[in-house]
Amino acid sequence: MPRQFFVGGNFKMNGTAQSISQIISNLNSAKLDESTEVVISPPSIFLVLARQLANGKIAVSAQNVFDKPNGAFTGELSVDQLKDAKIDWTLAGHSERRVILKEDDEFVARKTKAAIDGGLSVILCIGESLEEREAGKTIDVVTRQLNAVKDKLSPAEWSKVVIAYEPIWAIGTGKVATTEQAQEVHASIRKWLREKISPEAAENVRVIYGGSVSEKNCQELAKQPDVDGFLVGGASLKPAFVDIINARL
Numbered sequence: 001m002p003r004q005f006f007v008g009g010n011f012k013m014n015g016t017a018q019s020i021s022q023i024i025s026n027l028n029s030a031k032l033d034e035s036t037e038v039v040i041s042p043p044s045i046f047l048v049l050a051r052q053l054a055n056g057k058i059a060v061s062a063q064n065v066f067d068k069p070n071g072a073f074t075g076e077l078s079v080d081q082l083k084d085a086k087i088d089w090t091l092a093g094h095s096e097r098r099v100i101l102k103e104d105d106e107f108v109a110r111k112t113k114a115a116i117d118g119g120l121s122v123i124l125c126i127g128e129s130l131e132e133r134e135a136g137k138t139i140d141v142v143t144r145q146l147n148a149v150k151d152k153l154s155p156a157e158w159s160k161v162v163i164a165y166e167p168i169w170a171i172g173t174g175k176v177a178t179t180e181q182a183q184e185v186h187a188s189i190r191k192w193l194r195e196k197i198s199p200e201a202a203e204n205v206r207v208i209y210g211g212s213v214s215e216k217n218c219q220e221l222a223k224q225p226d227v228d229g230f231l232v233g234g235a236s237l238k239p240a241f242v243d244i245i246n247a248r249l
């Protein structure tokens with residue numbers, strides 16, 4: 001079975017009830033590639049609205065989740081609360097949280113484990129900074145980020161993970177990785193999956209690319225053998241998101 005193409009839309013801290021309703025209404029009425037899994041990730045205050053409005057073919061993801069089950073954790077959301085709200089996915093380890101909110105590899109790994117234990121699927125974001133890339137450390141960095149998660153998950157639990165390779169220097173900058181750069185890192189991630197998790201994980205875990213994906217560059221990226229889809233930020237708020245979902249049509 002080939003890996004199902006996956007396109008996620010990360011709305012980040014953008015939108016209003018009105019604009020998000022409009023985006024979802026456009027998605028509901030658009031002709032979307034039936035073979036692509038589509039997941040949208042609105043700000044937490046609009047998760048319930050998004051789940052109510054989106055049709056059954058569109059899944060909804062939180063942008064973040066906490067690693068503790070409940071209690072005195074002001075401002076956080078638990079896995080059970082997301083499940084109760086019929087949210088089936090969460091992002092973990094987005095670079096904006098790693099960099100701005102200082103989330104480290106261990107915390108991201110704990111959240112990933114808590115999410116999977118509670119029945120969520122996880123879009124696990126990894127990626128290097130420009131400084132790290134220029135120092136030739138890209139593979140070391142993504143491997144370090146993956147190893148932290150490996151320490152928490154059983155091999156079977158990787159079936160609940162989509163890995164989003166998002167070079168930090170490409171996020172929101174308009175500077176997309178070349179198809180060769182993306183394919184090279186994705187192939188390394190797949191090799192890591194084969195060697196450190198299992199041949200099944202290497203075969204089945206989706207590795208998606210994020211970083212200034214647009215309707216203009218998505219088709220070339222989608223042709224790369226180890227690019228199984230996209231995590232889209234800015235363009236997911238625009239009508240062009242439909243073209244990205246349909247990149248392989």
Ligand code: PEP
Nearest residue numbers: 171172210211212233234
């Ligand atoms: C993201 O936030 O995950 C992202 C890839 O953003 P953008 O597409 O805007 O670069």
